[in-house]
Amino acid sequence: xxxxxxxxxxxxxxxxxxxxxxxxxxxxxxxxxxxxxxxxxxxxxxxxxxxxxxxxxxxxxxxxxxxxxxxxxxxxxxxxxxxxxxxxxxxxxxxxxxxxxxxxxxxxxxxxxxxxxxxxxxxxxxxxxxxxxxxxxxxxxxxxxxxxxxxxxxxxxxxxxxxxxxxxxxxxxxxxxxxxxxxxxxxxxxxxxxxxxxxxxxxxxxxxxxxxxxxxxxxxxxxxxxxxxxxxxxxxxxxxxxxxxxxxxxxxxxxxxxxxxxxxxxxxxxxxxxxxxxxxxxxxxxxxxxxxxxxxxxxxxxxxxxxxxxxxxxxxxxxxxxxxxxxxxxxxxxxxxxxxxxxxxxxxxxxxxxxxxxxxxxxxxxxxxxxxxxxxxxxxxxxxxxxxxxxxxxxxxxxxxxxxxxxx
Numbered sequence: 001x002x003x004x005x006x007x008x009x010x011x012x013x014x015x016x017x018x019x020x021x022x023x024x025x026x027x028x029x030x031x032x033x034x035x036x037x038x039x040x041x042x043x044x045x046x047x048x049x050x051x052x053x054x055x056x057x058x059x060x061x062x063x064x065x066x067x068x069x070x071x072x073x074x075x076x077x078x079x080x081x082x083x084x085x086x087x088x089x090x091x092x093x094x095x096x097x098x099x100x101x102x103x104x105x106x107x108x109x110x111x112x113x114x115x116x117x118x119x120x121x122x123x124x125x126x127x128x129x130x131x132x133x134x135x136x137x138x139x140x141x142x143x144x145x146x147x148x149x150x151x152x153x154x155x156x157x158x159x160x161x162x163x164x165x166x167x168x169x170x171x172x173x174x175x176x177x178x179x180x181x182x183x184x185x186x187x188x189x190x191x192x193x194x195x196x197x198x199x200x201x202x203x204x205x206x207x208x209x210x211x212x213x214x215x216x217x218x219x220x221x222x223x224x225x226x227x228x229x230x231x232x233x234x235x236x237x238x239x240x241x242x243x244x245x246x247x248x249x250x251x252x253x254x255x256x257x258x259x260x261x262x263x264x265x266x267x268x269x270x271x272x273x274x275x276x277x278x279x280x281x282x283x284x285x286x287x288x289x290x291x292x293x294x295x296x297x298x299x300x301x302x303x304x305x306x307x308x309x310x311x312x313x314x315x316x317x318x319x320x321x322x323x324x325x326x327x328x329x330x331x332x333x334x335x336x337x338x339x340x341x342x343x344x345x346x347x348x349x350x351x352x353x354x355x356x357x358x359x360x361x362x363x364x365x366x367x368x369x370x371x372x373x374x375x376x377x378x379x380x381x382x383x384x385x386x387x388x389x390x391x392x393x394x395x396x397x398x399x400x401x402x403x404x405x406x407x408x
Contacts, residue, residue: 006035073142085116334394
């Protein structure tokens with residue numbers, strides 16, 4: 001059955017936006033009094049409401065009353081929203097003056113979440129993930145990547161990934177799992193960093209593949225995590241196993257994004273400390289640069305140089321890094337609005353970074369644009385001017401969300 005949905009005061013398709021480089025607002029395709037025709041979970045047509053109503057006379061009609069701006073559903077490409085326990089103590093120490101690395105060296109940091117996640121039951125983890133994922137959906141995120149990485153032993157990593165898979169099957173939001181078993185070497189592993197990476201490669205990832213729990217693998221390469229040599233080794237091995245790759249890169253020190261580029265990773269995420277040389281390498285590659293403003297806010301550090309990355313020709317996505325330690329906020333639209341002001345990103349660049357370019361970072365060619373044949377994931381804001389969305393810095397939330405053609 002076909003359904004005509006509209007009219008929207010403005011319908012921003014994000015169609016025609018290039019994958020890489022700077023974008024001006026004049027490149028936005030804006031259909032005034034626009035509409036979509038949906039059949040099943042796909043878009044059948046996009047255009048002016050009156051024309052589509054004439055061309056599809058048998059379609060059922062969902063009439064939109066009042067002012068409304070329609071955008072593709074938002075895509076969050078980097079989160080850690082399946083965890084147990086709390087890091088409020090870490091946060092209190094950090095705002096009192098201690099650094100992220102100092103807290104980790106004193107026994108805090110990621111290992112606090114490892115202990116909490118190992119202790120939590122699958123049911124407890126599911127309930128926490130359910131609440132966070134549904135909040136994201138209410139705020140317009142229709143696709144959300146979710147990492148493991150707080151289990152860091154075989155049993156706990158598989159437990160987390162199974163919970164993510166269950167939630168993906170039961171909730172109306174799409175959850176894209178990533179195996180981040182190479183997050184850090186956990187506190188109780190009796191061996192070197194390289195020996196732990198081999199443990200991940202030989203004891204965890206084969207079962208991830210066997211159970212089809214994730215087809216993506218990630219590693220944190222930085223001070224306090226894994227060395228560049230260990231990171232490059234892991235990425236080669238994981239690629240040979242058939243995993244798509246992404247990398248926590250250049251957060252506290254530079255030189256990691258070049259490893260992501262060499263490994264043909266889909267994305268290099270963080271980039272707060274990226275060098276000029278590596279900006280050039282990223283810009284010349286197909287690896288998407290992912291800025292994580294929530295982490296910059298949570299740690300009180302600079303944003304990734306988004307403006308410079310775009311001007312050099314890179315593809316930029318913006319994500320929340322929603323996690324219990326460095327980025328507990330988890331509000332994608334607010335964070336995108338804040339980094340756009342700080343880095344002077346156009347509305348077109350900002351919206352692309354949380355829709356079509358974000359889809360590229362997850363290798364998802366079926367969403368992020370409102371176009372015939374793609375998934376009918378779209379959201380509506382109660383305004384007649386798309387510029388109001390970023391102007392209000394995330395405080396205008398969607399008034400309606402459609403996921404795979406169904407209003408949720």
